């Protein structure tokens with residue numbers, strides 16, 4: 001979508017947590033002109049250097065969460081962006097401050113809507129999301145589930161926020177863990193593959209720049225081929241693989257390490273780990 005077609009969300013949005021994921025979303029929202037920098041506040045726990053960095057880089061408001069309780073009590077949208085281990089304390093603190101119409105958007109892996117509402121101590125409208133860091137450049141992939149309390153307007157705010165930074169898909173909440181295994185954590189698997197390809201090129205005698213450029217273009221080209229041709233990855237793979245040729249020999253080596261099943265096992269383990277983190281947070285209720 002072009003920048004001109006983006007909807008400007010004339011709404012104040014507060015990021016509760018100001019790390020990698022919060023920055024990815026903020027950068028995407030600002031560069032795509034969806035939210036004005038002056039309408040964004042980014043709060044963290046204590047890191048002042050980070051606050052200065054973010055306000056210089058994006059011209060957003062920044063602050064320390066514990067010193068911004070009045071702000072948190074009045075902002076219409078709060079995006080929870082802290083690590084799972086920090087979420088229970090933050091939600092407990094937030095609960096008594098909120099009014100019923102404030103929207104909570106969570107990006108926290110594993111943390112269920114039910115646990116969030118229990119920790120808040122109230123049936124707040126909640127959007128549970130699983131974005132990824134490619135939101136930074138507008139190529140994110142976000143999964144969403146909504147609590148029943150959410151209004152049409154709040155739903156549309158969340159959709160506008162995440163559609164501005166990539167594609168969005170709504171799923172039943174219990175599918176967000178497997179979605180984390182594919183698109184939430186997925187960029188890390190692709191980067192790991194790229195690290196290995198670059199290392200192989202360097203070990204084979206290419207310069208590191210050549211190896212990097214070739215790897216980047218190869219991953220970009222392969223992804224675009226799937227997107228633009230509409231063909232299945234299996235068909236495109238077969239087009240590269242001459243019988244008895246070099247690619248087939250390479251793929252055989254990958255299969256000796258059970259590449260296909262290992263990737264599936266990694267996705268499943270990611271989903272399982274997300275559920276474990278969710279269960280630990282549920283355990284915090286006791």
Ligand SMILES: NC(=O)C1=CN([C@@H]2O[C@H](COP(=O)(O)OP(=O)(O)OC[C@H]3O[C@@H](n4cnc5c(N)ncnc54)[C@H](OP(=O)(O)O)[C@@H]3O)[C@@H](O)[C@H]2O)C=CC1
Pocket residue numbers: 016017018019020021022043044045046047050065081082083084086089090107108109130131132133184185
């Ligand atoms: N990184 C990713 O690719 C993705 C991450 N996520 C989810 O995003 C969340 C954040 O991850 P990420 O951005 O990588 O984490 P980071 O460690 O980069 O950032 C965490 C932020 O939370 C802040 N924080 C901690 N406790 C509090 C608190 N009580 N009140 C306010 N702020 C607090 C930290 O502040 P300070 O530095 O001052 O301690 C820091 O700014 C996680 O829950 C993760 O599951 C979801 C999808 C993808």
Ligand SMILES: O=C(O)[C@@H]1CCC=N1
Pocket residue numbers: 109180184185
């Ligand atoms: O590693 C994590 O737990 C988070 C979830 C998705 C990406 N990062």
